Amino acid sequence: MPVCDLAVSSVRELNQALHRLSPDTNETAWEIDNPQGKHAIGVGINVPVEIDIKGHVGYYCAGMNKHASVRIHGNAGTGVAENMMSGTVHVMGDASQSAGATGCGGLLIIDGDASARCGISMKGIDILVKGSIGSMSAFMAQAGNLVVLGNAGEALGDSIYEATIFVRGQVKSLGADCIEKPMTDEDRERLAGLLGRAGLDDAKVDDFRMYGSARELYHFHVDNAASY
Amino acid sequence: MSANSPRTTPRVSATFDPYTISEIQRAAATGIYDIRGGGSKRRLPHFDDLLFLGASMSRYPLEGYREKCGTNVVLGSRFAKKPIELKIPVTIAGMSFGSLSGAAKEALGRGATLAGTSTTTGDGGMTEEERGHSQTLIYQYLPSRYGMNPDDLRRADAIEIVIGQGAKPGGGGMLLGQKISERVGKMRTLPAGIDQRSASRHPDWTGPDDLEIKIEELREITDWEKPIYVKIGASRPYYDTALAVKAGADVIVIDGMQGGTAATQEVFIEHVGIPTLAAIRPAVEALQELGMHRKVQLIVSGGIRNGADIAKALALGADAVAIGTAALIALGDNSPTLEKEYEALGTHAGAYDDWHEGRDPAGITTQDPELARRLDPMLAGRRLANYLSVLTLETQTIARACGKSHIHNLEPEDLVALTVEAAAIARVPLVGTDWIPGQRY
Numbered sequence: 244m245p246v247c248d249l250a251v252s253s254v255r256e257l258n259q260a261l262h263r264l265s266p267d268t269n270e271t272a273w274e275i276d277n278p279q280g281k282h283a284i285g286v287g288i289n290v291p292v293e294i295d296i297k298g299h300v301g302y303y304c305a306g307m308n309k310h311a312s313v314r315i316h317g318n319a320g321t322g323v324a325e326n327m328m329s330g331t332v333h334v335m336g337d338a339s340q341s342a343g344a345t346g347c348g349g350l351l352i353i354d355g356d357a358s359a360r361c362g363i364s365m366k367g368i369d370i371l372v373k374g375s376i377g378s379m380s381a382f383m384a385q386a387g388n389l390v391v392l393g394n395a396g397e398a399l400g401d402s403i404y405e406a407t408i409f410v411r412g413q414v415k416s417l418g419a420d421c422i423e424k425p426m427t428d429e430d431r432e433r434l435a436g437l438l439g440r441a442g443l444d445d446a447k448v449d450d451f452r453m454y455g456s457a458r459e460l461y462h463f464h465v466d467n468a469a470s471y
Numbered sequence: 472m473s474a475n476s477p478r479t480t481p482r483v484s485a486t487f488d489p490y491t492i493s494e495i496q497r498a499a500a501t502g503i504y505d506i507r508g509g510g511s512k513r514r515l516p517h518f519d520d521l522l523f524l525g526a527s528m529s530r531y532p533l534e535g536y537r538e539k540c541g542t543n544v545v546l547g548s549r550f551a552k553k554p555i556e557l558k559i560p561v562t563i564a565g566m567s568f569g570s571l572s573g574a575a576k577e578a579l580g581r582g583a584t585l586a587g588t589s590t591t592t593g594d595g596g597m598t599e600e601e602r603g604h605s606q607t608l609i610y611q612y613l614p615s616r617y618g619m620n621p622d623d624l625r626r627a628d629a630i631e632i633v634i635g636q637g638a639k640p641g642g643g644g645m646l647l648g649q650k651i652s653e654r655v656g657k658m659r660t661l662p663a664g665i666d667q668r669s670a671s672r673h674p675d676w677t678g679p680d681d682l683e684i685k686i687e688e689l690r691e692i693t694d695w696e697k698p699i700y701v702k703i704g705a706s707r708p709y710y711d712t713a714l715a716v717k718a719g720a721d722v723i724v725i726d727g728m729q730g731g732t733a734a735t736q737e738v739f740i741e742h743v744g745i746p747t748l749a750a751i752r753p754a755v756e757a758l759q760e761l762g763m764h765r766k767v768q769l770i771v772s773g774g775i776r777n778g779a780d781i782a783k784a785l786a787l788g789a790d791a792v793a794i795g796t797a798a799l800i801a802l803g804d805n806s807p808t809l810e811k812e813y814e815a816l817g818t819h820a821g822a823y824d825d826w827h828e829g830r831d832p833a834g835i836t837t838q839d840p841e842l843a844r845r846l847d848p849m850l851a852g853r854r855l856a857n858y859l860s861v862l863t864l865e866t867q868t869i870a871r872a873c874g875k876s877h878i879h880n881l882e883p884e885d886l887v888a889l890t891v892e893a894a895a896i897a898r899v900p901l902v903g904t905d906w907i908p909g910q911r912y
């Protein structure tokens with residue numbers, strides 16, 4: 244198993260080594276030691292490898308990830324898994340702001356809490372937060388699912404498009420054009436599937452409430468002026 | 472007073488002029504602000520207010536057709552392993568697929584490639600049309616991140632982080648429902664037909680310290696190969712330039728308020744941001760103070776129309792310019808041959824700016840397949856290449872007249888100003904005097 248010690252090697256060397264891997268590499272399991280909160284660890288990976296990062300990471304860890312499965316044994320800074328395309332990123336601690344921002348695919352699991360703007364402008368990613376999320380989360384969220392087992396902060400789903408939010412705890416307030424919606428069987432199935440992928444088979448789908456777009460801001464209209 | 476006594480001529484108010492009155496009437500009828508394309512339309516201090524002195528007793532000109540006057544530009548030599556090399560100092564600015572048709576993007580790529588320069592994506596992702604037809608393609612990284620993905624990042628030749636646009640510094644994007652076709656909607660992950668407003672702030676960084684980390688991430692993803700541009704809407708050019716340099720930019724793009732937009736509120740276009748001319752000296756000063764002039768390159772845009780504008784921008788310290796509106800006009804926008812159709816839309820050739828409505832008779836700012844088919848990308852690309860060639864020849868003509876063997880040797884000393892305000896703004900003497908307003912001796 245390749246081991247990269249970031250106390251010795253640079254982030255540049257690590258990323259270059261990961262980018263050089265071919266899709267059929269047999270170096271499929273990597274360990275990264277001493278991340279020391281460094282930024283841009285494991286960004287732009289394009290192959291199906293498994294990576295264990297043994298500690299805390301800085302900004303944009305696993306940014307734009309494609310195919311890889313990344314486990315962070317610690318906390319993550321701003322923009323973890325930003326713009327992820329596919330694969331899985333699992334933060335075993337807490338995540339800072341803008342977790343999963345603009346993500347297009349794949350699954351982001353956060354065992355702890357996530358700060359403000361979790362899932363901002365998400366475009367198809369699934370995000371599952373076992374703790375709570377901060378304010379302005381899922382702002383302008385376009386597609387994908389944000390599942391929160393704890394509480395959500397102010398202005399959840401402001402100006403949301405077609406993404407779906409599931410919250411088990413309390414929602415401090417909803418943002419413009421975000422409303423609670425009744426869950427269909429299809430929604431329940433999707434939620435159960437996501438909970439299952441995060442190993443939360445015991446969580447009950449019916450304990451969650453679902454939120455999405457009222458679609459009232461989809462067209463400019465004089466009576467919506469206060470919301471623009 | 473008898474009916475026959477003389478009357479005064481009806482007098483139009485300078486304050487409540489006909490345009491202003493029509494806008495009040497329009498607002499009262501609709502309840503929503505006016506949205507349009509294009510840049511600021513009012514008269515502003517601009518390059519026309521400057522003149523070149525040319526050669527004389529103490530300065531030697533170059534022979535017009537015999538002596539070489541270089542026009543090549545290298546962009547991104549600060550950190551990128553693969554800097555951009557252009558034959559001419561004019562690039563095509565970012566204009567989104569969505570605001571423009573696929574054929575228009577293809578035509579821009581074809582024209583730019585023929586002329587040896589780059590073109591730029593926009594707020595809507597990279598299309599095959601433009602990647603396929605652009606030898607050098609700059610990929611914009613915008614707040615909306617529509618269509619952003621690592622594969623396109625890797626097949627781009629440079630990355631342009633957009634902080635703002637001259638037409639709307641501090642504003643996000645806008646694309647009205649008429650132009651969100653199935654294809655445009657899919658590329659942006661949005662339902663077709665909605666009025667889309669894109670974000671004005673980046674979702675995962677705030678401020679220059681974060682930007683530095685963001686730039687590092689983009690460099691890491693692309694293995695430090697691609698130049699990273701930072702595009703700023705002109706408002707505080709001195710500080711914005713200094714901060715962008717500190718954050719690690721290879722190239723700074725400054726876009727003044729005359730710069731075009733596809734769709735923005737009229738009030739925003741005309742009242743937020745500063746003119747292009749006013750942005751150049753402060754940006755160059757910031758670069759010089761940091762010892763980065765010509766190391767971090769400066770691209771200037773907003774109202775560039777001819778070789779004289781380009782020569783003046785370069786003389787004030789820019790490395791290259793970018794064009795948007797002029798490139799669309801070269802493709803065929805606002806052509807007098809379409810006058811009847813413009814009239815049917817309530818406007819005229821030369822004044823058409825409803826680019827947001829998607830009914831462009833020239834087939835450029837539309838997603839309507841019928842209209843888009845009117846633009847032949849090969850012919851339009853050829854027209855753009857011709858125009859770019861004229862711009863370059865004109866720039867060289869001026870540079871030779873000033874005795875320069877490369878267009879980058881033009882300097883502020885070659886210029887004088889026609890107006891006191893231009894003299895103060897461009898920091899060159901008022902014509903016929905040695906007076907630069909505001910300069911201390």
Ligand SMILES: Cc1cc2nc3c(=O)[nH]c(=O)nc-3n(C[C@H](O)[C@H](O)[C@H](O)COP(=O)(O)O)c2cc1C
Pocket residue numbers: 508509510564565566567570571592593594595611633635636637702726729730731732733772773774775793794795796797826836
């Ligand atoms: C139709 C159109 C679409 C535009 N789209 C974008 C865009 O997506 N992103 C961007 O940064 N600037 C955009 N711009 C601004 C141009 O990149 C550029 O800053 C401006 O056009 C330069 O000024 P000029 O039009 O006077 O040449 C757009 C401009 C036009 C005319």
